[in-house]
Amino acid sequence: xxxxxxxxxxxxxxxxxxxxxxxxxxxxxxxxxxxxxxxxxxxxxxxxxxxxxxxxxxxxxxxxxxxxxxxxxxxxxxxxxxxxxxxxxxxxxxxxxxxxxxxxxxxxxxxxxxxxxxxxxxxxxxxxxxxxxxxxxxxxxxxxxxxxxxxxxxxxxxxxxxxxxxxxxxxxxxxxxxxxxxxxxxxxxxxxxxxxxxxxxxxxxxxxxxxxxxxxxxxxxxxxxxxxxxxxx
Amino acid sequence: xxxxxxxxxxxxxxxxxxxxxxxxxxxxxxxxxxxxxxxxxxxxxxxxxxxxxxxxxxxxxxxxxxxxxxxxxxxxxxxxxxxxxxxxxxxxxxxxxxxxxxxxxxxxxxxxxxxxxxxxxxxxxxxxxxxxxxxxxxxxxxxxxxxxxxxxxxxxxxxxxxxxxxxxxxxxxxxxxxxxxxxxxxxxxxxxxxxxxxxxxxxxxxxxxxxxxxxxxxxxxxxxxxxxxxxxxxxxxxxxxxxxxxxxxxxxxxxxxxxxxxxxxxxxxxxxxxxxxxxxxxxxxxxxxxxxxxxxxxxxxxxxxxxxxxxxxxxxxxxxxxxxxxxxxxxxxxxxxxxxxxxxxxxxxxxxxxxxxxxxxxxxxxxxxxxxxxxxxxxxxxxxxxxxxxxxxxxxxxxxxxxxxxxxxxxxxxxxxxxxxxxxxxx
Numbered sequence: 001x002x003x004x005x006x007x008x009x010x011x012x013x014x015x016x017x018x019x020x021x022x023x024x025x026x027x028x029x030x031x032x033x034x035x036x037x038x039x040x041x042x043x044x045x046x047x048x049x050x051x052x053x054x055x056x057x058x059x060x061x062x063x064x065x066x067x068x069x070x071x072x073x074x075x076x077x078x079x080x081x082x083x084x085x086x087x088x089x090x091x092x093x094x095x096x097x098x099x100x101x102x103x104x105x106x107x108x109x110x111x112x113x114x115x116x117x118x119x120x121x122x123x124x125x126x127x128x129x130x131x132x133x134x135x136x137x138x139x140x141x142x143x144x145x146x147x148x149x150x151x152x153x154x155x156x157x158x159x160x161x162x163x164x165x166x167x168x169x170x171x172x173x174x175x176x177x178x179x180x181x182x183x184x185x186x187x188x189x190x191x192x193x194x195x196x197x198x199x200x201x202x203x204x205x206x207x208x209x210x211x212x213x214x215x216x217x218x219x220x221x222x223x224x225x226x227x228x229x230x231x232x233x
Numbered sequence: 234x235x236x237x238x239x240x241x242x243x244x245x246x247x248x249x250x251x252x253x254x255x256x257x258x259x260x261x262x263x264x265x266x267x268x269x270x271x272x273x274x275x276x277x278x279x280x281x282x283x284x285x286x287x288x289x290x291x292x293x294x295x296x297x298x299x300x301x302x303x304x305x306x307x308x309x310x311x312x313x314x315x316x317x318x319x320x321x322x323x324x325x326x327x328x329x330x331x332x333x334x335x336x337x338x339x340x341x342x343x344x345x346x347x348x349x350x351x352x353x354x355x356x357x358x359x360x361x362x363x364x365x366x367x368x369x370x371x372x373x374x375x376x377x378x379x380x381x382x383x384x385x386x387x388x389x390x391x392x393x394x395x396x397x398x399x400x401x402x403x404x405x406x407x408x409x410x411x412x413x414x415x416x417x418x419x420x421x422x423x424x425x426x427x428x429x430x431x432x433x434x435x436x437x438x439x440x441x442x443x444x445x446x447x448x449x450x451x452x453x454x455x456x457x458x459x460x461x462x463x464x465x466x467x468x469x470x471x472x473x474x475x476x477x478x479x480x481x482x483x484x485x486x487x488x489x490x491x492x493x494x495x496x497x498x499x500x501x502x503x504x505x506x507x508x509x510x511x512x513x514x515x516x517x518x519x520x521x522x523x524x525x526x527x528x529x530x531x532x533x534x535x536x537x538x539x540x541x542x543x544x545x546x547x548x549x550x551x552x553x554x555x556x557x558x559x560x561x562x563x564x565x566x567x568x569x570x571x572x573x574x575x576x577x578x579x580x581x582x583x584x585x586x587x588x589x590x591x592x593x594x595x596x597x598x599x600x601x602x603x604x605x606x607x608x609x610x611x612x613x614x615x616x617x618x619x620x621x622x623x624x625x626x627x628x629x630x631x632x633x634x635x636x637x638x639x640x641x642x643x644x645x646x647x648x649x650x651x652x653x654x655x656x657x658x659x660x
Contacts, residue, residue: 039471040471041532046466081458124458209592
């Protein structure tokens with residue numbers, strides 16, 4: 001009862017109210033309330049994630065497992081940043097309410113939390129993603145072979161898009177008049193046309209397929225057919 | 234054994250993907266010493282190498298000539314190259330910092346004091362009878378104080394002075410400092426920030442050499458800071474206004490949200506409604522408890538149900554219906570004068586046919602035999618071509634996005650940090 005029936009009822013009720021709220025104006029407020037609760041729970045989930053990070057790293061440090069020093073670094077970075085943010089240490093006073101210290105702007109680069117974002121988190125995240133440029137290129141070089149028509153289409157499109165959106169388009173096909181009958185052969189025009197028509201068609205069909213899949217999965221959850229998230233005794 | 238391997242190759246030939254996977258598994262089994270795990274690994278001697286018919290090794294990682302982990306000479310050569318690069322970089326850095334007149338990474342700021350006064354604000358003329366006069370903090374040079382619509386309250390308790398800091402471009406800052414402007418100065422904190430950002434950028438890039446302690450240090454910092462960042466945002470942007478402000482509105486208004494609109498009539502309802510996520514939140518945190526983990530299934534069920542309800546409506550409305558509606562468009566496009574636009578019409582036709590072809594490929598899983606089956610097969614093949622073009626475009630855009638990020642990081646290193654590039658001539 002406590003572990004299966006009530007959770008199934010909660011899932012069905014929450015999902016059902018939100019669907020009903022869309023179709024019936026009388027229940028729109030219910031939908032807003034439930035969405036508010038959901039947002040609050042999502043924020044609590046961040047606390048859960050932080051707590052989990054704390055436990056895992058403390059356990060690693062206390063048992064002196066391999067890499068415990070890095071766990072200590074993670075923990076220190078976590079605690080210091082959290083203190084800067086949650087306690088609003090050094091926050092820039094709010095110009096409209098300067099007498100209320102906790103109303104200050106903690107995300108400003110002049111505040112320690114904003115400083116950590118600007119000079120630590122932002123460069124780290126951006127560089128991490130920039131690093132992928134090398135690995136995407138390397139993987140493409142290893143994996144892509146133009147050995148059949150599908151592979152040729154994929155590679156050819158990637159080249160047209162890459163060239164068409166850079167200065168290379170002007171250098172290679174800039175001599176073709178943009179007003180003339182062969183304007184469609186210009187790399188920049190080809191890139192635009194591919195994106196606007198062919199790629200849009202593919203993306204659209206994929207999105208419609210995903211939408212049907214998500215709708216089916218949602219209904220399975222709301223109706224209690226899919227119970228994989230429940231506790232197994 | 235050679236015969237067994239040849240047989241495997243023959244059966245897999247024509248399917249490059251599965252062939253590659255098989256080779257990789259066999260090589261990794263050899264390296265990790267899992268001799269008894271699979272029959273192929275058991276009998277494969279280290280000198281047996283599987284090659285594809287067309288281009289050498291199926292997986293470059295399994296080629297000892299290209300894999301530094303398997304080839305100590307290659308590893309030493311790579312280490313030497315990186316060492317040379319670091320040495321050259323270090324010498325360049327030292328030259329930049331010590332020899333060039335204005336070396337690198339300095340951030341200048343201008344500090345000023347701003348005074349605020351608490352003022353009585355009169356109710357606007359013609360305002361509803363319920364609207365009363367109020368008090369508000371205003372900047373001392375506010376127009377409201379000049380035109381008399383606000384009257385500053387007397388006394389030190391009603392005056393506040395705040396230090397404001399704004400960034401100044403280095404060249405302009407140096408000129409102002411030389412002219413004796415004492416408000417402009419070098420910001421040690423921000424300059425240090427640029428150096429730290431440069432260190433972390435290089436630390437992450439060092440992974441290109443190989444996994445190393447500096448990279449792991451930067452990665453650990455990223456994990457800790459990132460978790461704390463999102464937790465802080467969740468706390469201040471959601472928990473405080475959505476939960477605490479409903480449970481104790483007056484306290485939150487006086488403590489952290491002075492602009493909060495407190496409606497006394499709604500307070501009890503808001504309080505009771507806020508108790509639900511509060512209780513569910515505590516139940517969710519029980520997941521950290523060793524014995525009460527099952528209690529967290531209730532809030533989890535709520536999150537799953539809400540997400541399912543929201544996504545059901547959003548995807549049906551925003552993706553399925555909206556995309557279908559945008560696809561069912563006139564195939565003959567006309568301009569204002571009523572004449573046909575050839576390019577636009579062709580584009581609409583390509584779009585319409587493409588969506589139908591890809592959907593046919595996705596959903597009509599009939600056997601491609603007989604008249605109808607053959608036709609479906611051909612349309613499906615057209616759908617696959619559309620998908621390949623879509624994936625090619627997505628790949629191209631992804632590569633471009635990553636390269637843009639890479640160029641931004643390089644721009645940061647060579648511009649903001651090293652001051653080698655300065656297109657705006659501000660340094």
